[in-house]
Amino acid sequence: MLQPKEWLHWLWPTLIPLSSAEQTEDTEWKQGIAASVQEGDWSTDSDVVLEESRRLFDAEVDRRKGSDAKAGIYLAAITALIPVLVSLLPTLWSDKSSKWLGCISLMLFGLAVAFLLRAGAWAFRTLKVAGFTQLGPGELANTWKEGSPKAGLAKQLASAVLHNYSLVNEKVTGIKMTHEYLLRAFLTFTILLVLQVIWPVGVWVVEERTKLDTPTPAPLIMCYS
Template sequence: MNFDLFWPTIKMPSEDKINEKINIDIRKIKGQHSSTNSQVILDEARRLYDQEQDRRSTADNKAGIYIASIAALLSIILSLIPTIINANQHFAINVINVLVFTMAIMNLLRAAIWAKKVISVSSFHLIHWGDLLSAHNNIDIENYLVKKLLCALRANYDLINNKVTSIKMTHALLVSACFWFLIIIIIRILSHFSSMLFDFSINPSGNNPMIYICYFCNDYA
């Protein structure tokens, strides 16, 4: 059974392990010697660098859409709170409705928190004008720019992956919230039909016995 449908969770790696891996990879990049194919590597590094920037902007745009959708959905759902508890229903059904509704709201709020993490202020590594001035004074310009691009690319890789992970977690939480709301609808439909069957079993003819009582009383009035 997929329990993530009920309560999605994810285990994120520790910051220390991530930073340690980044430092190891950056040391490997800086330790690389110049190559005769530096131009090819530079072009590929630029392509990957632009691709990571596109991934970052896409994640930010999706997060903004998710936050707006969650805010609109919460305003509609919170207005339905008085209809969750029905005095004509059994106490146990009302308790189940409240619990399921609470789970749905909690998953929506968790989705908003994960989406907020995406658009929150975070570091992003770029090649600035000082790096270009240093490249101008360097003998092997292409190799210098390759290392700078690859270092920035590696440093941004985990940051952007965290954004993408947060977006996927937001989507999973929204699916889970919709699942809980679907359960509420199913419970209400079943309780409605069960009450109709119960009323029919008590009074199969469908007539109201109070009508006969009042009619009987009028005969003696």
């Protein structure tokens, strides 16, 4: 059975930061890979190594572009949807409807809007993640001064990929969190709509059942002598 903290985390997802030991391990892993790249002899089959390095670099570029594109679409959709949803707010509370239904509907509506706003915040945060290592003319000029230019270029690309990993992963994480909150907003709005349909039917069923269960008083017969 889920504990209260787990229920809260399921309802309102949050990122759990790495511990100090995990951060140290991750830093050491990156430093080890970077050292292996710089110290390795890539002059053998340099064409193959260069092609693979380009493929890895292009894959990170595609991941970054895909995350930015999704974040932009989500942010635009949420920005356009919020005013429309707020305009529906007066219809959730009416003097003719049940007060219980109105209270529950307002709570669900507020929760759904909070999910949407949080999703928009994560999408905006994804777009704000800046910094992406690319090779410029200076790196190319220095590489071609080496004995094996192709191997040097492959190392430059591999180092750029390693540096971009954390930045692109941060963008992908932001998109995943946006998905989580959008899913919860969709489910909450679905529950709200179903409640709006089922509640009147349920009230009618209860009233009819109450009428059937209530005994009908027998008419009084007066006798005159």
